Amino acid sequence: MVPFTVKKNGNKVWIGDSGKMYEREEILIHYLNMDMSTLDGLNRLLAEYKRKCRYVIQYAANYNENVHRAQGLLLTLVSFFRLQPPYSCLDIPPRICDEGELIALLNQHKFLFGYGRTNEYVDPRNEEERFLADEFGFEDVVTGEAYLHAFYVDELILEDDEYESDVIDLNRKIEQLFDRYITLVDDAVRVKNVYAPFLDKYNSEDKKKAVYDLFHLPTQPDQGKQLNASSAVKLIYGVDEKGELCRVAEYTSLGDFLYMELMEGLEENSVPRKCANCGRYFLQPGGYDTEYCDNIAPGEDRKTCKEVGAKNTFDQKVKTNPIWQLHQRAYKTHYARMKKKNMTQQEFLNWSEKAAKLRDQCLAGKVTVEALEAFLTEDLRYKKK
């Protein structure tokens, strides 16, 4: 959408001049957890408008209508991405977010449109402008303030050799404009189509193979399904917000930035992982394997996914393992006995310590199930009298 600079010092990331700080990979995680359904299929539509908004006779019939529909779509995209980092930290020029980039571009070439027509926008309070509007099409008499809201491909201009290079220039700019938006959408959906499946594989299977496969993705016709649409990233050094030495990278696309986030995370062996409870991605502290995030679990008031997950894992273990079942049954009986004061707290602690030890030995195959059962039931019988 617009180029931006990123300063990095260790795990700290600053976007543009906003001074807003992120953790490394925090923005990548934002896109991993984003609902991409609104962006799906949008590029097919953008590619269609890219064709139809060229200044050619083939699309002259509905040109103005197509231009305005396309501009509406682009503005929707702009207002969506303006709310997402890194763009939420940047000042987006009014040409892009208010007046609309396509309309602004066509107005830079207004001498090609509506030759001699009067349906362009003029300020009705301005006498001079109203007069000039009648003469529209003669660029030298337009003060530069008049602004077109309606665009018509002019057959006479297309037939005139003098305008040929202007038309070629405009069409090239129109295509580049649409390509920038198509790349933006690709860059976002790539996170869902390529990065997320890669991370799932990386976190659950052979890491080395997952990385190898990532760099050897089959070439697919669908955009956004390749590793990256990267152009070179300009990297220099500067000072961060605290005056400390930092790396400063200049990005022209969201995709390049997210690509670098992922690669740097891989270098540090610290990449996002999907929470086994809530399904959202979170950052794993380096080298430490954890399946659950620290966020409040869905449907819970205070319990985190980690707490819910630990209990689920435990319940699962007890449900499926006869050794655990044996132990848990005896544990509950003894616990109840202590609560009824048929057993002192110290007696209970001594017993549970022994029981846990024996259970672990039994799980490790060092003690037979019969021996464990004998201990647990013998003790129960003893305590009953």
Ligand SMILES: [Zn+2]
């Ligand atoms: Zn979670």
